[in-house]
Amino acid sequence: MAQFTIAVNGKKHAVTATPDTPLLYVLRNQLKLSGPRFGCGLGQCGACSVLSGKTEIRSCITPVAGVLDKEITTIEGLPALWAQKKGLPLTGASKRLHPVQQAWIDEQVPQCGYCQSGMMIMAVHLLERVQRPTEAQIRTAFSSEGPSPHLCRCGTYTAIIDAVQRASKSMA
Amino acid sequence: MTSIEEMTEQLTDSGITRKRFLQSGGVLAVGVALPAALGARSAKAVGPITSLDGTRIASWIEILSDSKIVVRTGRIEIGVGMTATYAQIVAEELDVPFESIRLIMGDTDRTPDGGYSAGLLPGGGGNLRKVAAYTRQALLDLASKKLSVPTSALTVTNGVVKASSGSVSYAELVKGQELQLTIPVAGNLTGFAGLTVTGSPPVKSPSEYKVIGKSYPRPDIVEKVQGKTAWVGDVHIPGLLHARIVRPKSLGSTLVKVDGFGGKKFPTAKVVQKGNLVAVVSPNEWEAIAGAQSLKVKWSDWSGLPGSENLPTALRALKYSPATTGRSKRGDTSAFATAAKKIETTYYQPYVKHAPIGPYIGVADVRSDGLVRVWSHSANPQALRKTIATMLGTPTDNVVVHWLDQSGQYGRTTWGGDGPEADAVILSKELGRPVRVQWTRQEDHGWSTQSPASLTDMKVGLDSGGNIVSFQMDHYMPTSYDVRPLGALLAGLPALAAIQSPTVSPTSSVSTVFGYDKVPNVLESAYGTDTLGADSPSKIGLRGNIMRTPWQRQQNFALESAINEAAAATGQDPIQFRLKHTTDKRLTELLNKTAQAAGWQTRPSPSPKAQASGSKALTGQGVSIMIRGNAYWVGIAEISVTPSTGAVKVTKFTIGADVGKIINPRGLKRIVEGGLVQGLSEALHEELQFDKSTVTSSDWKSYPILTMAETPKITVVTIDRDDVGFGGGGEPPNALATASVVAAFHDATGKPMRRLPLKPAYVKAALKA
Numbered sequence: 001m002a003q004f005t006i007a008v009n010g011k012k013h014a015v016t017a018t019p020d021t022p023l024l025y026v027l028r029n030q031l032k033l034s035g036p037r038f039g040c041g042l043g044q045c046g047a048c049s050v051l052s053g054k055t056e057i058r059s060c061i062t063p064v065a066g067v068l069d070k071e072i073t074t075i076e077g078l079p080a081l082w083a084q085k086k087g088l089p090l091t092g093a094s095k096r097l098h099p100v101q102q103a104w105i106d107e108q109v110p111q112c113g114y115c116q117s118g119m120m121i122m123a124v125h126l127l128e129r130v131q132r133p134t135e136a137q138i139r140t141a142f143s144s145e146g147p148s149p150h151l152c153r154c155g156t157y158t159a160i161i162d163a164v165q166r167a168s169k170s171m172a
Numbered sequence: 173m174t175s176i177e178e179m180t181e182q183l184t185d186s187g188i189t190r191k192r193f194l195q196s197g198g199v200l201a202v203g204v205a206l207p208a209a210l211g212a213r214s215a216k217a218v219g220p221i222t223s224l225d226g227t228r229i230a231s232w233i234e235i236l237s238d239s240k241i242v243v244r245t246g247r248i249e250i251g252v253g254m255t256a257t258y259a260q261i262v263a264e265e266l267d268v269p270f271e272s273i274r275l276i277m278g279d280t281d282r283t284p285d286g287g288y289s290a291g292l293l294p295g296g297g298g299n300l301r302k303v304a305a306y307t308r309q310a311l312l313d314l315a316s317k318k319l320s321v322p323t324s325a326l327t328v329t330n331g332v333v334k335a336s337s338g339s340v341s342y343a344e345l346v347k348g349q350e351l352q353l354t355i356p357v358a359g360n361l362t363g364f365a366g367l368t369v370t371g372s373p374p375v376k377s378p379s380e381y382k383v384i385g386k387s388y389p390r391p392d393i394v395e396k397v398q399g400k401t402a403w404v405g406d407v408h409i410p411g412l413l414h415a416r417i418v419r420p421k422s423l424g425s426t427l428v429k430v431d432g433f434g435g436k437k438f439p440t441a442k443v444v445q446k447g448n449l450v451a452v453v454s455p456n457e458w459e460a461i462a463g464a465q466s467l468k469v470k471w472s473d474w475s476g477l478p479g480s481e482n483l484p485t486a487l488r489a490l491k492y493s494p495a496t497t498g499r500s501k502r503g504d505t506s507a508f509a510t511a512a513k514k515i516e517t518t519y520y521q522p523y524v525k526h527a528p529i530g531p532y533i534g535v536a537d538v539r540s541d542g543l544v545r546v547w548s549h550s551a552n553p554q555a556l557r558k559t560i561a562t563m564l565g566t567p568t569d570n571v572v573v574h575w576l577d578q579s580g581q582y583g584r585t586t587w588g589g590d591g592p593e594a595d596a597v598i599l600s601k602e603l604g605r606p607v608r609v610q611w612t613r614q615e616d617h618g619w620s621t622q623s624p625a626s627l628t629d630m631k632v633g634l635d636s637g638g639n640i641v642s643f644q645m646d647h648y649m650p651t652s653y654d655v656r657p658l659g660a661l662l663a664g665l666p667a668l669a670a671i672q673s674p675t676v677s678p679t680s681s682v683s684t685v686f687g688y689d690k691v692p693n694v695l696e697s698a699y700g701t702d703t704l705g706a707d708s709p710s711k712i713g714l715r716g717n718i719m720r721t722p723w724q725r726q727q728n729f730a731l732e733s734a735i736n737e738a739a740a741a742t743g744q745d746p747i748q749f750r751l752k753h754t755t756d757k758r759l760t761e762l763l764n765k766t767a768q769a770a771g772w773q774t775r776p777s778p779s780p781k782a783q784a785s786g787s788k789a790l791t792g793q794g795v796s797i798m799i800r801g802n803a804y805w806v807g808i809a810e811i812s813v814t815p816s817t818g819a820v821k822v823t824k825f826t827i828g829a830d831v832g833k834i835i836n837p838r839g840l841k842r843i844v845e846g847g848l849v850q851g852l853s854e855a856l857h858e859e860l861q862f863d864k865s866t867v868t869s870s871d872w873k874s875y876p877i878l879t880m881a882e883t884p885k886i887t888v889v890t891i892d893r894d895d896v897g898f899g900g901g902g903e904p905p906n907a908l909a910t911a912s913v914v915a916a917f918h919d920a921t922g923k924p925m926r927r928l929p930l931k932p933a934y935v936k937a938a939l940k941a
Contacts (some may be wrong), residue, residue, distance in 0.1 A: 029457055034176060034406045039529050040613040043871040047529050056338035076399040097398070104397045108389060108838055111846050112580035112629040113396040114252035114530045120397065126409060143881035150880070154251055154531050154580050155849025157880040159842055 004064055008033070009077025010090075026046045026064045027074060035075035035117040039151075046150035049118035051075050051081075052073035058126035058147055075101070075117045078124065100124055103167035111154035122150050123164050127171060138164050173249050173277050173392045174576055179402035189480045202401025204800040222286045222543075222572050226367045229310070231284035232303045233262070239343045241272050246286040246366055247296030248278040249392055250551050250658055251580050252902035253839040254289070254296070256390045260835055261297050264383040265304035266311075267328035268342070275391070278553045278575025285357070286554030288586045290903065297898070298369070303355060305373035310353045314345045345393070362568055364587070377575035380831050385892070387838035392577070393691035404533040404578040407547045409606040412535075414457040415599050416464035417609065419619055420662075424474030424708025425645060431468035436461040444602055447664035448710060451599055453607065475864035476705050477714065484520045484927070487627045490701045492648055498696030500686035505695045511633025515738050519730040520927040521910075523625045523860035525869070526719055527877060530579030531616035532591030536599070537606035544571045548585075548593050549578030555588030560597055561670060563660045582850070583719045587655035590621050590717060594659030617875055618867035619658060621717030622860055624650045628730035635686040638742035640695055640753060645734075647682065647727050654703045654715040661712050683723035684731050685799035688753035696731075698723070714862070720850065724800055725907035729928070732796035732911035736777070743776045746795050746915065753879035758804045758830050759797065762891060766806040766828030767795075769889045779917070782922035784939045787816040791823075794915025798908055803899030804830040807848075807908035810884075811916040815939050818932030822852055822884045822913060830891040830894040831899035840901050841888045847905025848886060853878035854906070855913040857929050 004015050006023075008031060016028045022041075026031045027050070041060045048060040051073040064141035073081050085091050086162030097105075100123045110116045119142070126133055126141040133141070138161050143149045152160070224244070234242040243262050249255045255894070259273040276282050285299055312323045315333040318340055319326070331342045357367040359619070395401045414706075420427070429450045433441075435529050441454040443462035452463040478486030508514065535547040544564065544581045550556040553573040561568040584590050593621040594608035600607040611619070626649040633642035660667035682698045705713020739749035747767050751760060772793065779792055789812045798805040806828035810820045827848055834840055857876045861869040869875035914925045917935075 006358070010243040018458065025458045029408075032406075032408065033399065034401065034403060037403070037405065037530055038610065039531075040871060042613060042871055044613075045529055073807065074399065075397070079398075101397045105389065105393055108393060108842050110251075110390075110393050110396050111253075111843065112528075113393070113577065114403075114528070114579035116396065117399065139881045139883075148872070151529055151877060152880075153527055153582070153850065153877065155846035155853075155878070155883075156842070157849060157878075157883040158845045158886055159399070 004068060006064065006067060006072060007070070008072045009074060010080050014062070014066040015064070017064050020063050022060050023050070023062045023064050023067055023072070024059040027059060033074050033076055037114060037117060039115065043147040045115070045148065046118035046122065046146070047115050049150070051121055051124060054125065054128045056121050056146055061147070075120055078120070098124070099170045100167045103163040103170065107159050107163040107166055109156050109159040109163050111156055115150065115152045119150055119152065119160055123160070123167060126164065127168055131172065132168050133164065135161055135165070173255055173275060174402045175395055175400050176402045176406060179406070179576070179618065199600060222281050223361065226284040226357045226361065227354050229303070229307060229355055232355065233307050235342050235346050237343055239341060240274060241266070241268060242274050242276060243300065243828060244276040244283045244721070245296050246278060246280070246283040246554055247289040247298060248549070248551055248553070248575050249577070250289050251569060252843045253390050253393045253836060256839055257389050257835045258297060259301055259384050259386060259391070261301050261919065262304045264381055265301055266308050266331070268331040269823050270383050270388050272331065280553050280557050280573045285367040286361045286363070287552065288364060288555070288585065289551035290586060295365070298874065299333070299367070301375060302369040302371065302373055303431045305375045306353065306355060309373060311342055311345055315340055316548060318345065328339055335749065340853050362554045364552070366554055382832070384833065385837070386833050387836055390839065396798070402576050403535060404535065404549050404576045405610065407576070407608065409535070409537060412606045412608055413453040413455055414460040415451045415453040415596070415607050415609045416460045416612065417454065417595055417615065417866050418464050418467050418469055419615060420448060420473045420710065421471035423712050423714060423867070424476050424710050424865070425471035426709045428470035428472055431470065433463060433466045434468050436466045438466070440740055443467065444599055445866050446598055447662055449595065449598060449659060449662035451595070452597060453603065472709060474708050477862055477864050478704070479864050480522065480860060480862045483522065483625055484627070487625060487648060490650070492699035492701045495698040495700045496682045498682040498684055498686060498694070500694045500696065503693030505631070505642045505644045505693045507693045508631050508633040508644065511641055512636040513634040513741060514545050515630070515632040515741055517630050517734060517737060517828045517924070517926060519628045519630070519733055521626050521726050521729060522928060523622045523714065524719070524854055525617060525622050525860055525875060526582040526584040526620070527875065528579035528581065528616070531611040531613055532620070533608065533610045534591050534593035534596040535606065535608045536593065536596035538597060538601040539808055540604065542566065542570050542618045544597060546571065546573045546593050546597060547576055548573055548591060549576060550585045550588055550591070550593070551581050552586055552588045556593060559588045559657060560593065563594060563657060563665045564597065564601070565666065584621060584717055586718055589655060589657045592659065594657035598659050598663050598665065614870040617870050621654065621715040623719035623722070624716035626726045628727065630730055630734035632734050634738060634742055638744055640688065640691045640738060643686070643688070643691050645684070645696040645727065645731060645732070647696070647698045649698070649726065650701050650714070650716050652716040652718050654706070655717065656715065658712070661710065681723050682727065684727045687756055687759050687797060688750070689755055690753045704816070720847070721800065721903040721907035722769060724798065728796070728798050733914055733926070735792065736911070736915040740777050740918060745774050746777055747772060748774065750797065759799065760898070762804050762806050762828045762830045763797065765891065766808055766826055766889050769828070769887055770808040770826035771898045772808060777919040778922040779919050782920060783815070784921050784923050785815045787814060789814045790920040792916040794912045794917070794918025794919055795906055796911030798904050798914060800904050801900030802832055802897060803901060805902065805904045805908050807912040809909070809912035809916040811913060811920060813917060813920045815921065818935035818939070820856060820917065820930045820935060821882070822856070824885045825909070825912070826887045826889060827905060827908060828889040829901065830893065831901040832893050832896040833898055834890060834892045835898065837890070838891065843902050844888050844905045845886050847902070849878055849883055849888070849911055851906035851909025852884070852913065855910045855929060856882070858932065860928055861930070896941045
């Protein structure tokens with residue numbers, strides 16, 4: 001066991017883990033964050049996705065020792081991330097929503113909802129790079145970028161496309 | 173539907189939550205006698221009160237002093253929007269705002285009715301509708317006395333009762349009142365269907381609806397997108413141990429010897445063994461995982477499965493028992509012998525998995541005073557309660573199941589279990605501490621139940637005018653009722669299926685609804701057999717379970733494929749062919765409307781351009797229908813096929829739905845789109861792989877499902893009706909895809925496809941046949 005300091009959702013946290021412990025278990029069990037979830041432990045589905053800086057990573061296959069110099073964001077931290085980007089006051093940011101979260105509500109995207117944290121993280125990753133993605137770009141991003149496609153068993157892909165496009169408009 | 177905040181309160185409460193909830197929930201509205209009645213029951217239990225009395229109104233509905241309304245149902249949110257539709261049903265009958273409703277779902281100590289969470293009506297929605305209607309009548313009686321006018325002179329708007337003499341809110345009416353209203357119920361709380369509210373209280377007619385028919389958002393989604401929902405995986409109880417199970421070498425193996433960690437050090441990990449159940453536990457989850465991966469265990473060999481590649485032949489060789497015949501049985505199908513044209517085909521479907529994105533999690537706390545608490549996302553928490561009590565040989569009163577969200581279940585937990593709940597209970601009892609078990613991806617694919625493979629023989633006879641004169645279906649399938657809990661099987665504890673549907677045979681069932689009422693001779697039969705490998709030393713094998721649109725999904729694929737082949741063999745357009753065999757107005761209207769929306773080309777199939785070879789992408793159109801649960805469905809697929817590679821892509825899908833009165837239009841659209849994606853995944857990709865010993869589909873590479881890139885443009889067409897009641901909208905969309913896609917394949921290539929999925933190897937074989 002070793003002590004590490006990791007930066008998650010804008011705060012530094014002291015955690016204790018073996019260096020090979022995947023970030024996912026540290027986020028869930030030590031920081032009690034519910035957003036990132038175990039799907040496969042193999043980097044094949046995207047349920048555990050978090051942002052490392054502005055890039056989507058799979059926390060189930062990323063050792064905690066590998067993110068010590070990174071800013072990690074889970075869906076719990078998306079409102080503050082948006083406030084920071086827009087220069088809004090950080091106080092009370094958690095009471096607001098990131099436009100991606102709002103679009104997920106407006107388009108009624110989740111069914112069971114288990115995979116949707118990773119889907120929203122992927123949406124933020126994409127919208128950081130492409131402000132007005134076409135439907136084809138969205139399909140490619142969620143199916144071919146990163147270690148694997150982002151999988152949804154409830155089949156919410158159409159709703160996700162609608163929500164990413166809605167978010168991109170409201171973020172403009 | 174439970175927030176992390178609420179769950180934390182629950183965990184820090186030393187007793188059972190419901191007690192606290194009922195006693196501090198503000199003004200108890202209707203039926204303040206409830207706690208006393210429950211108090212009498214608690215004397216014989218281990219201390220806490222572990223169930224509600226379904227005959228008491230306050231078990232179902234409470235109107236608080238601030239006009240908020242608490243509604244309790246044993247049914248749960250399976251992901252298709254019950255959190256909105258149930259609230260809409262209650263709000264409608266009570267004439268209160270949708271936003272005033274707060275739903276309590278699933279917890280066996282906080283909800284009255286139990287039952288499985290599928291089928292909106294007459295299940296949970298039907299119960300709530302009647303309870304709300306009874307409550308409204310009782311409230312109007314109170315208002316009539318208070319305002320000194322007959323109930324016929326009263327109107328209700330937003331929970332306020334009005335008369336010419338004045339007005340009074342529901343909250344004011346019930347303040348300090350004790351209403352002696354008994355809710356008539358029938359059934360068995362911990363049985364498959366739970367309790368059903370009986371009687372016929374006056375309910376609104378659809379023309380009066382103000383809340384039903386509008387697209388209210390699902391209340392659970394707001395919490396879910398913010399990470400504020402408590403999922404089963406988020407239960408952090410003090411003293412909690414994480415466990416991972418070490419699975420046997422095969423689905424029939426038994427334990428020979430546990431050999432230890434092979435020299436590796438896991439300072440906080442401990443091995444637990446009971447019978448063939450072997451687990452590694454630790455307060456540190458990663459150590460439990462790493463320990464389980466390192467643990468050396470010797471198992472006996474077993475190789476009693478046929479292997480998935482041999483399954484079509486092996487299924488034919490099994491011994492079957494007749495199960496049920498379909499409700500459309502009529503005439504005499506021996507007319508087939510003298511038919512002018514005969515179609516005789518067999519359709520094969522492989523085992524497929526529910527395949528939730530999150531492997532299931534169970535948390536259990538078996539306390540020294542005998543109380544057993546289980547956290548689960550079971551779609552039938554009361555049935556799970558009974559299953560756990562049966563396994564432990566303890567009274568059901570000693571078991572409480574708390575429901576929380578978790579990854580989709582698609583029918584897998586309809587009978588109660590089939591997650592790690594039994595594993596967690598056994599380990600918690602052994603260790604005297606709360607235990608959280610999370611299955612790995614490999615376990616969830618390899619050791620959970622699955623939707624059984626099937627063979628269906630079809631015989632369709634036509635006269636010289638291209639009219640069907642005889643239609644016969646014989647459907648063969650291993651059992652889909654094997655709900656023996658895995659943990660109990662491994663540990664050698666009672667694993668009897670505590671819950672079985674009273675309405676269908678224990679092995680299989682005809683579930684099709686034959687919509688072609690002009691066909692004179694019809695016989696549909698189902699034949700069932702045991703779990704493959706249940707005769708192994710471990711008695712486990714490939715346990716079969718129901719999956720979204722059970723039986724009818726498999727049977728309708730064969731039925732509608734045979735209808736398409738009959739149309740093709742007689743040179744008739746497949747939609748016109750269907751229309752001429754039915755007088756059903758709902759079916760006719762939906763077929764026409766969906767065909768128009770799809771831009772259907774009316775012509776015989778296969779296409780005049782069809783060919784079975786070449787490297788050019790060919791296109792085809794195909795249709796299928798389904799009638800289920802007072803709902804009608806039409807699916808029209810457009811696909812492209814490249815014969816040289818065997819690649820099939822679905823380019824467009826138009827789906828028509830007539831579910832009677834639509835409760836939530838946007839919600840319906842979303843679940844139809846989603847269900848369809850699941851069905852397209854089954855059509856194109858899904859086939860459980862196994863060798864003679866064990867399942868070899870172990871992850872998303874060896875069991876691929878549809879991706880966003882492969883999802884076609886989907887158009888949902890609906891018909892909203894006021895005159896036929898409510899129909900089911902959540903199940904059938906996944907079952908429409910397969911027959912439509914296969915028909916489009918036949919249209920494009922001129923070759924029938926009689927096995928699923930349409931993966932390149934099978935496509936190429938079909939094109940060469």
